[in-house]
Amino acid sequence: MTIIRRALGAATLAASLACAALSPTAFAAGLTIGLSGDITSLDPHYHNVTPNANVAEHMFEALIAKDEKMRFRPALALAWKPVDDTTWEIKLRPGVKFHDGNEFTSADVVYSLNRPATVKNSPSPYTIYTKGFKDIVALDKLTVRIVTHGPYPLVPNDLSTIYMVSKKVAENASGDDFNSGRAMVGTGPYKFASFHKGDRVELTRNDNYWGSKPEWDTVSLRILTNDAPRVAALLAGDVQVIENVPTSDIRKLSADPSVSVFKTPTFRMMYLHLDTNRDVSPFVADKAGKPLAKNPLKDPRVRAAISHAISRQAIVDRVMEGAAEPTGQLVNATLFGHVPGLRPDPFDAAAARKLLADAGYPDGFQLTLHAPNNRYVNDEQVAQAIASMLSRIGIQTRVEAMPSATFFTRANKLDFSFLLAGWGADTGEAGSSLKSLLASYDPAKGWGASNRGRYSNPALDAKLSTALTTIDDRAREKLLQEATEIGIKDHGVIPLYFQINVWAARKGYKVIPRQDERTYAFAITRGA
Numbered sequence: 001m002t003i004i005r006r007a008l009g010a011a012t013l014a015a016s017l018a019c020a021a022l023s024p025t026a027f028a029a030g031l032t033i034g035l036s037g038d039i040t041s042l043d044p045h046y047h048n049v050t051p052n053a054n055v056a057e058h059m060f061e062a063l064i065a066k067d068e069k070m071r072f073r074p075a076l077a078l079a080w081k082p083v084d085d086t087t088w089e090i091k092l093r094p095g096v097k098f099h100d101g102n103e104f105t106s107a108d109v110v111y112s113l114n115r116p117a118t119v120k121n122s123p124s125p126y127t128i129y130t131k132g133f134k135d136i137v138a139l140d141k142l143t144v145r146i147v148t149h150g151p152y153p154l155v156p157n158d159l160s161t162i163y164m165v166s167k168k169v170a171e172n173a174s175g176d177d178f179n180s181g182r183a184m185v186g187t188g189p190y191k192f193a194s195f196h197k198g199d200r201v202e203l204t205r206n207d208n209y210w211g212s213k214p215e216w217d218t219v220s221l222r223i224l225t226n227d228a229p230r231v232a233a234l235l236a237g238d239v240q241v242i243e244n245v246p247t248s249d250i251r252k253l254s255a256d257p258s259v260s261v262f263k264t265p266t267f268r269m270m271y272l273h274l275d276t277n278r279d280v281s282p283f284v285a286d287k288a289g290k291p292l293a294k295n296p297l298k299d300p301r302v303r304a305a306i307s308h309a310i311s312r313q314a315i316v317d318r319v320m321e322g323a324a325e326p327t328g329q330l331v332n333a334t335l336f337g338h339v340p341g342l343r344p345d346p347f348d349a350a351a352a353r354k355l356l357a358d359a360g361y362p363d364g365f366q367l368t369l370h371a372p373n374n375r376y377v378n379d380e381q382v383a384q385a386i387a388s389m390l391s392r393i394g395i396q397t398r399v400e401a402m403p404s405a406t407f408f409t410r411a412n413k414l415d416f417s418f419l420l421a422g423w424g425a426d427t428g429e430a431g432s433s434l435k436s437l438l439a440s441y442d443p444a445k446g447w448g449a450s451n452r453g454r455y456s457n458p459a460l461d462a463k464l465s466t467a468l469t470t471i472d473d474r475a476r477e478k479l480l481q482e483a484t485e486i487g488i489k490d491h492g493v494i495p496l497y498f499q500i501n502v503w504a505a506r507k508g509y510k511v512i513p514r515q516d517e518r519t520y521a522f523a524i525t526r527g528a
Helices: 003-007 010-022 050-056 106-118 155-159 175-180 227-236 247-254 300-309 312-319 349-358 379-392 404-412 430-438 458-467 473-489
Strands: 030-035 064-066 072-074 077-084 087-092 133-140 143-148 190-196 200-205 218-223 259-274 324-326 365-372 395-402 418-424 493-506
Touching: 030 050, 030 227, 072 077, 077 155, 087 106, 106 133, 106 143, 227 247, 227 493, 247 259, 247 493, 259 300, 259 430, 300 349, 300 379, 300 395, 300 493, 312 324, 312 379, 312 493, 365 379, 365 404, 379 395, 379 418, 395 404, 404 418, 418 430, 430 458, 430 473, 458 473, 473 493
Parallel strands: 030 218, 365 395, 365 418
Antiparallel strands: 064 072, 077 087, 087 143, 133 143, 190 200, 200 218, 259 418, 259 493, 324 493
């Protein structure tokens, strides 16, 4: 012991150590989080997918934020209101600075809302949220006016999904400039420090942030897509928080006194998409393996047979180990546009076989189900379970699973006949799910951005189009419900279940579980 430490009395030393243990500064030096999804790009307008958005929202912000229950709250916009049926006025928060010290103004808003349309080769474009805007004008430094093509009540919903970038920094930046950090200049609570692709994103606290200062000086967002290493890192103390706890580990971690577990049902719908457009589909063959001259997935009876062949409850119970809820629709009961009474197709193998026979396939056919293997909870295992169920009714199904970056790139090119994916209604209502997954593909309108089966139904499109221009909430919700029923009963997509998201943390860390699956470092605090 040094002379200085000897000089401290025992009581003084004990009090000093106790204060150090409780000191926010000491505790808040750093936080490491284990994320389950890979990051395809740091460009906040490139790929509309949750892992990218989750990381982006540490550094970039939208005009309107959502709380853990998907309720709106002011962010970079202090207020928003309709001026008339086609005009909205947005009042911006004064005094906000970008990370480089430049002031955030209406010019940045106009640029940010127009930018998604200029981003090329997006696997899932953000234009689904911007195509409703006809004109965006800066009235003064802190006021923006948005003119829509027609009456459009979802302007606030869409504004909650688009991140504000610096016009000065981003207007000449490429995707590589974002990934290298050169263009990573936002207004958020954390600043970019470094990005090691496939490994981690490092952040430092923005001490000039306009809102509540986050607790942690530094944050490391580690990309741990494999379940076992993610859990092992938590138990070893290498990370303090993990998301998407593997279903097989929930019970074990819940019983561990050194770990706290946090759960909530989410808006993530897992579903099957089918090629309902092409006359000949690449991964459909007869029982001998020869390509079929006619695509059976275009027949609604075949799609219905596939749906009836799947026991959603068995998947929830055996594969998801209870961490999911079976569904037959696009959004859960807490979101606008949910259809009361719309149930999933019951498991009925005999009915499925009859439907196949009625469609002209009494002996079935061969099919490949493509899926990611590192994006969703138990994604490859779910795909294997579905393949087994379909094989029992005569649709001999094989699974080809791959990393999510490869999967989404290929899915966007329409490489697949039949795929497993997930969709979260980021706007908090059914309209975004309908526009993205079931509306006829129309880039000019921003429709069908993730419609990778190219399903098209004029009756659905008409209902959706009317809904999106209907101001009255009750009337609009009824139209969204009717559009949903058209698409689901025609099996344009086949919903499977809603995930229940599970986080785990070392004791002493508190996580607020969110419906939108986000894992925010700035929302993780000290707690029991």
